[in-house]
Amino acid sequence: TTPDSIQRQVWDGKLPVCFVLPEDPDVPPLYSLVPRVGYFPALLDRLRAHLSRHAGIDEDSPGAQQLWLRSAGRPLRWHLPVGLLYDLERPKPPPLPWEVEIRTRDFPTDELVSFGPNNSLESYFLYCLKEADALKHRARVINEMGEREHRQLWQGLLNDQFDQFSVVNRKLMEGEAKYLPFRIYQQGADGGLSVLQCLAKPHREDSTPLTLSDLLRICLPNFTDPVTLATHGVSLPMETPLAWAYDKLAYPDNFLHLVLQPGRCNSAGDGESSAMQLDSSSES
Structure with missing residues (x-):
């Protein structure tokens, strides 16, 4: 397995998710293959459109604007990547498709980050990149990039475009790292x-x-x-x-x-798409 193919398999990993609205069982579930490397808040506009179409909830209403997600009775910490959230349920992860509840009231402000115009998911993602580069290169690489490259990183992730993302991200991953994030x-x-x-x-x-x-x-x-x-x-x-x-x-x-x-290492995956076979002897 070549290094590039491993990185591509990581990027291509998807989780089948079934979004349900428990407060209205007549609303049909929304099924989606969600990128493991992505974030649930990136799907909020799609979820709002689904509720507007099937539940009569206006997309600009307070309930639609304060959507949050829950799984197994707990709020999903959606500032973390989707794949990480699923892995946190190991060694007994939820069956697939992963059932995720849409909630329209009682936003848990003490547990979840609220993403909106003044605190966008894009800004949070860029902050994480800067934090990582500070550990590796004292933030030199990320600070030398222009706004256009920052935007390309975000758009590549948001639109699931590996090549668009990786051509810029390669600069962040190259060179000797002082510490590994x-x-x-x-x-x-x-x-x-x-x-x-x-x-x-x-x-x-x-x-x-x-x-x-x-x-x-x-x-x-x-x-x-x-x-x-x-x-x-x-x-x-x-x-x-x-x-x-x-x-x-x-x-x-x-x-x-x-x-x-x-427990000890069990190399088997959990059954979602794009299971990987990892070989750490591959040359970088």
């Missing part, structure tokens, strides 16, 4: 989310590659239970070099999002 997530039984982040260089002091196992020892030095790290629906071998995983499996926001789960 990553986050480790663990969702508790009560729905609470723990997020771990620390400074990790690509190599150990002896210049050998830092592995995922090393990363856990850095972030959780007293953690001894058998665990594995998953991303894009795949459990990764703990001997995987962190730099390889970052280069091939980082999300478009330039962060490697890893889900901590109990």
Whole structure:
């Protein structure tokens, strides 16, 4: 498997989602193949149009403007990528298609980011890119880009155009990184989310590659239970070099999002489209 094909498979991963409106069972569900690397708020206009057509909810009404989404009785933290949200339900993810509830009242302001004209999803995405580049290159690369390139990154992601996105993103991924941007997530039984982040260089002091196992020892030095790290629906071998995983499996926001789960590595995916076969011996 070539490096470019792995990155393309990551981009092409989709999740079948069934959007339902519990408050009105007469409204037909809306089915959609949602990009794993995308964000649920990017679908809000489509959801509003669906409710306007089938539920008589005006697209400009307060209910339509304050839509939010819920799964398994919990608000979906939609500032996180779709694939990460699904992986957080592992090791027992919801059956596919993933049923997601549309809610039109009682927006949980203490749990969700509200995206609107003054706080757009595009601005949030660009902020994440700047944060990642600050770790890698002291924000030099992203700051040297013009507004046109920033816009191209967003439009490429929004319109699911890999080539449009990657021709600019390649600049952010090239060069020697001081630290590798990553986050480790663990969702508790009560729905609470723990997020771990620390400074990790690509190599150990002896210049050998830092592995995922090393990363856990850095972030959780007293953690001894058998665990594995998953991303894009795949459990990764703990001997995987962190730099390889970052280069091939980082999300478009330039962060490697890893889900901590109990047990040892099981390389099988969870059945959604575009299952990947990963080979960390591939040359970069």
